[in-house]
Amino acid sequence: MRIEIIGGGPAGLYFAILMKKHKPGAAIRVYERNRADDTFGFGVVFSDQTLDTFEAYDKPSYRAITENFAYWDDIEIHFKDSVHRIGGNGFCGCSRRTLLLLLQERAHELGVEMDFETEITSLGQLEGADLIVAADGINSAVRESHREHFRPRVDLRPNKFTWMGSTKPLDAFTFYFKETEHGIFIAHTYQYEPGRSTWVLETDPETFDKAGLGSMSEEESARFLEGVFAEELDGHPLMINRSLWRQFPMIRNERWTMDNVVLLGDAKSTAHFSIGSGTKLAMEDAIGLYESFRRQNTVEGALADFEATRREEVEKTQHAADVSLVWFEHVKRYWPMDPVTFSFGVMTRSKAITYDNLALRAPEFVREASRAFARTVKAQGFDIDTQNPIPPAFQPFRLRGMTVENRFVVSPMCMYSAVYGMPQDFHFVHYGARALGGAGLVFTEMTCPSPDARITHGCTGLWNDEQQAAWTRIVDFVHANSKAKICLQLGHAGRKGATKLMWEGMDRPLPDDEGWPVIAPSALPYYPDSPTPREMARADMDRVTADFVAAAKRGIACGFDMLELHCAHGYLLASFLSPVTNRRRDEYGGLLENRLRFPLEVFRALRAIWPNEKPMSVRISATDWIEGGITGDDAVRIAKAFHKAGVDLVDCSSGQTAPESAPIYGRMFQTPFADQIRNEGGLATMAVGAITSADQANTILAAGRADLIALGRPHLAxxxxxxxxxxxxGVPTIFAPVQYAPGKSQLLRNAERERADLIELKLKAKPKTHNPAFREAAE
Structure with missing residues (x-):
């Protein structure tokens, strides 16, 4: 077997090592455009977990690497006048040049051929190869010359960064955040060998321009940054080595393989330096491709297997990197925060680290973050213990005259189980059970103010006395038997009305003889075979507004504690807000200010009659997930407009505007919108979307990313x-009805034992250290 590898970086060399071990008779050659000992960049970083993987696949190279690494266990965050040091992380750094030389030596020992200062400009130069591995970096010539096949997407991020070194010794992975007259600069720093540390310097485009860095040479940039970080460098210089200012390219390819050619490492996909995963991703690509060859007997089979089995892990890493880099791009958003809250946000930015696992690694830091959160609660007027507080999700919250006992919310979820708008016993049990279950706030499903406002035949309504009586029965039960508050959500389906029940075909139109006429801001059907809505005239707007007001008055009579106006998910009011669905040419279309006009008219009419002491919220789709649709920045403007009209809370959902919506799902995937609106708009927000645990809720709250946490499916289960x-x-103060007190007591006793057992298991499972000195002492 003849294997040709273009690129002598970590991905290409490590794959050569693994394949030569697997197929000693294979002819494997690596082509590298640079000299063997050229050095670009400074250090690379790996976690203990990554080193575990390397040890499992090739112990000689693992031993060589670990004998040349600098080790540290802590992350240190310098922000304003504070320093927070968080242990239990397990990282190690190494010179990039040293890493390459070690991998070259191991490859040579196994019999891999290496040609340096050799440029491969065409695949034709490698004719006759059984396998061609294109590990030729971010600017891959193979990928770029076959763009129509690989279909790369390059997202060039706005922040500017440069890679420098220093003689400054560091005993932790250290983040420095510095505010200057020009703006904010960030340094991502770590030691990679004695007397040498890597300094990745980052700033936003505005600061870059104001500082005049674009016109400076490498040397001038280094001297300027030495001034910015003079205190942190403590007299040590910044060193340069191709230290050019760049923007990070997030690279994704629709295809990774072409005939017998496969992309590997940065040619295939990149991960932002803020999570230290670039070299890790490259070397794990090599492992993944090697494993595919172990499973398959042919090149064709192995490359197909690589595409099928490796994507999920790569996309997960890239998603974590995406979330992390966005945090750094918007660091100004978090600048007013308490330093410990800021630092907690740094630690949890990528979602890989959470409240619970930080509590295992650095319990005092988490206690400090919980105290900071408790101080914000006390500032609302609550008499709480700020020295030994309960976790954030169990702290109270106040909106106008309404206090919720904790931050857990039963998300609004359509049950599609009403009969001509009439709530049934199902609804009584559904809402009653979740209120008894301890949630601080329970939302109704989208309740319709008129028969033609319904999504389906099964949607609840509030337009007649019988419905009002049924809702009153539910509200009275909640108030009499729990401490939960209950919010009425009102909404109008618009063009998504007259559709089948969810389990019969989500958003699919009813047969003509079962449906009803639908209205919308513009005459655009949801699906091509959906009924075309009538474009609303002024008379329609007046009628819809009056229906909403009448329903809200009934809600007051029912005793609801709060009212939410549904302006999300492509329903009527959301259709006015989005340019995807609003094509009007009058004063209700065009600019965002015009598209806001009718939803604000409805909201103001409701606020005018809703009791002043009771809060109101609005649910919005903070992005349409469609090119040219609503963006996060638009959502801040929308939220501010509603706040000016009297909104107390923004319920931050997204998408469902049109069939072409393409959400990027994942854990807590909509939380960034709640974060942006809260911290840029200065508004209270509710996070919703793939939040599944108290740990995630505590993480979001302690990082200052939202004020309430809505969970849907977890409450269904x-x-x-x-x-x-x-x-x-371990929160014994949670409310439970007196009838359930024995169950609560048993739950708390069992949970305490289970929590202790789980902590013990997690501590035992902590990764072993890869520091040779520590391992030798332990053995």
């Missing part, structure tokens, strides 16, 4: 989700 979470978190 477990009506007592909040009570169970209280047991897991």
């Amino acid at each position: 477990d009506p007592s989700f909040t009570l169970r979470a209280a047991g897991e978190c």
Whole structure:
């Protein structure tokens, strides 16, 4: 077997090593355009977990690497006048040049051929190869010359960064945040060998321009940054080595393989330096491709297997990197925060680290973050313990005259189980059970103010006395038997009305003889075969507004504690907000200010009659997930407009505007919108979307990313989700009806034992250290 590898970086060399071990008779050659000992950049970083992987695949190269690494266990965050040091992280750094030389030596020992100062400009130069591995970097010539096949997407991020070195010794992975007259600069720093540390310097485009860095040479940039970080460098210089200012390219390819050619490492996909995963991703690509060859007997089979099995892990890493880099791009958003809250946000920015696992690594830091959160609660007028507080998700919150006992919310979820708008016994049990389960706030499903406002035949309504009586029965039960507050969500389906029940075909139109006429801001059907809505005239707007007001008045009579106006998910009011669905040419279309006009008219009419002491919220789709649709920045403007009209809370959902919406799903995937609106708009927000645990809720709250946490599916699976979470978190003050007191007591006792057992297991499972000195002492 003849294998040709273009690129002598970590991906290409490590794959050569693994394949030569697997197929000693294979002819494997690596082509590298640079000299063997050229050095570009300074250090690379790996986690203990990554080193575990390297040890499992090739112990000789693992030993060589670990004998030349600098080790540290802590992350240190310098922000304003504070320093927070968080242990238990397990990282190690190495000179990039040293890493390459070690991998070259191991490859040579196994019999891999290496040609340096050799440029491969065409695949034709490698004719006759059984396998061609294109590990030729970010600017891959192979990828670029076959763009129509690989279909790369390059997202060039706005922040500017440069890679420098220093003689400054560091005993932790250290983040420095510095505010200057020009703006904010960030340094990502770590030691990679005695007397040498890597300094990745980053700033936003505005600061870059104001500082005049674009016109400076490498040397001038280094001297300027020495001034910015003079205190941190403590007299040590910044060193340069191709230290050019760049923008980070997030690279994704629709295809990774072409005939017998495969992309590897940065040619295939990149991960932002803020999570230290670039070299890790490259070397794990090599492992993944090697494993595919172990499973498959042919090149064709192995490359197909690589595409099929490696993508999920790569996309997960890239998603974590995306979330992390966005945090650094918007660091100004978090600048007013308490330093410990800021630092907690740094640690949890990529979602890989959470409240619970930080509590294992650095319990005092988490206690400090919880105290900072408790101080914000006390500032609302609550008499709480700020020295030994309960976790953030169990702290109270106030909106106008309404206090919720904790931050867990039963998300608004359509049950599609009403009969001509009439709530049934199902709804009584559904809402009652979740209120008894301990949630601080329970939302109704989208309740319609008129028959033609419904999504389906099964949607609840509030337009007649019988419906009002049914809702009153539910509200009275909640108030009499729990401490939960209950919010009425009102909404109009618009063009998404007259559709089938969810389990019969989500958003699919009803047969003509079962439906009803639908209205929208513009005459655009949802699906091509959906009914075309009538474009609303002024008379339609007046009628819809009057219907909303009448329903809200009934809600007051029912005793609801709060009112939410549904302006999300492509329903009527959301259709006015989005340029995707609003094509009007009058004063209700065009610019965002015009598209806001009718939703604000409805909201103001509701606020005018809703009791002043009771809060109101608005649910918005903070992005359409469609090119040319609503963006996060638009959502801040929308939220501010509603706040000016009297909104107390923004319920931050997204998408469902049109069938072409393409959300990027993942854990807590909509939380960044709640974060942006809260910290740029200065508004209270509710996070919703793939939040599944108390740990995630505590993480979001302690980082200052939202004020309330809405969980849908977890509450469907477990009506007592909040009570169970209280047991897991050791919060005995959680409310339970007197009838359930024995169950609560048992839950708390069992949970305490289970929590202790789980902590013990997690501590035992902590990765072993890869520091040779520590390992030798332990053995």
